[in-house]
C-alpha cells in the first residue's frame with residue numbers, strides 16, 4: 001500500500017496540546033462571549049439538536065442577509081479550515097503555481113502541499129513599523145501563476161490590505177481568469193469586505209469563519225461566499241452533513257443577537273486600545289492590528305514570553321512562522337484578553353518588559369489602578 005506522493009512528502013501541522021485552564025491567548029479565540037454563550041447553552045439547546053441530522057436552510061437564510069448575497073452563493077463548511085481544503089482542492093491541480101503573499105495562515109501552505117500545488121511566495125515588506133503588501137511583485141508573479149491567495153486582514157500580521165491595492169489584484173485575476181481566494185476570517189474587526197464591491201466576480205472565493213468574532217471555534221463552522229455555479233461544484237466534494245447542527249443553531253443565535261456581540265466587540269476594542277497605550281508608555285513595540293490580536297515585540301532573551309508563561313498565559317511565539325523572512329522574529333501574537341484576565345495579563349506584560357523585577361507587585365497594582373479605562377473594564381475588582 002502507498003499513500004499519495006504529495007501527502008507522503010508533506011509536513012504535518014499538529015494541533016497543540018493545550019491546558020484549557022490557562023489563559024488562552026495563542027489561537028486568536030474570542031475571549032468576550034462567556035455570558036452570551038452560556039445563555040445559548042441554557043436556553044436554546046434541545047436533545048433533537050444532537051440526535052437529528054442537521055437542517056441548514058434557516059442558517060443559510062439568515063447568513064444570506066448578513067452577507068448580502070443569495071442563499072445559493074453560500075457553502076457552509078466544518079470550520080474555515082475545511083473551506084480552505086475544499087476550494088484549493090477544487091480549483092487547483094497538481095503542478096499549478098499559486099501566488100501566496102506571506103506570511104499567511106499556515107494551513108494554506110499545508111493544503112497546497114498535500115495537493116501538489118506550488119506556492120509562489122512573495123514576502124510582505126516592513127515599512128516604518130508597518131507590514132505592507134508588495135502589490136507590484138504580486139502582480140508580476142501572478143502573470144506566470146494559476147491563482148492568488150490573500151488573507152484580509154492578515155493572520156499572523158494583523159494588517160489589512162489597502163482597498164485600492166485589493167481592487168487592482170481582483171481586477172488582474174478577473175482579466176486573467178484566475179481563481180482568487182480571499183480569507184476574511186477577521187473581516188468583522190475591519191468591516192471592509194471585498195464582497196461589497198466584487199460580490200459577483202466569478203473568480204472570487206471568500207472564506208469566512210464563526211471562530212473569531214462569533215466565538216464558536218470549538219463548534220467548527222465556516223463558510224465560502226462564491227458564485228452559485230461554484231457552490232454546486234464544491235457541494236460534490238463536501239460531505240452532506242459535515243457541519244453539525246449544534247453549530248448551526250449557535251450560529252443562528254449569534255446572527256439573531258448581534259447587539260450583544262457588538263457590545264462584546266466594543267469591550268474588546270476598548271481593552272485593545274488600553275493595552276496598546278500601556279505598551280507604548282512602557283517602550284514595548286506593538287504593531288497596528290485590524291483584528292482581535294496584537295503582535296508584541298519580545299527581547300532576544302524571551303523575557304516577555306517567560307513572563308506570560310509564568311502567569312499561565314498562552315501566547316504564540318511567531319519566530320518560526322513559515323515564510324516570514326525574519327519579519328516575525330521575537331514577535332508574540334496575543335489575542336486580546338477579556339476584562340477578567342486583563343490584570344493578570346498587564347502584570348505579566350509589565351514584568352516582562354523590564355529587567356528583573358524593576359517594578360514591585362505593589363507598584364504594578366498601583367499603576368494599573370491609576371488607569372481609568374481599566375477600572376471601567378472591571379480590572380481593579
Ligand SMILES: Cc1ncc(COP(=O)(O)O)c(C=O)c1O
Nearest residue numbers: 079080081105155185209211222
Ligand atoms: C486567517 C485564518 N483562516 C482560517 C482559519 C481557520 O478558522 P476555523 O477555526 O474556522 O477553521 C484561521 C484560524 O485561526 C485563520 O486565522
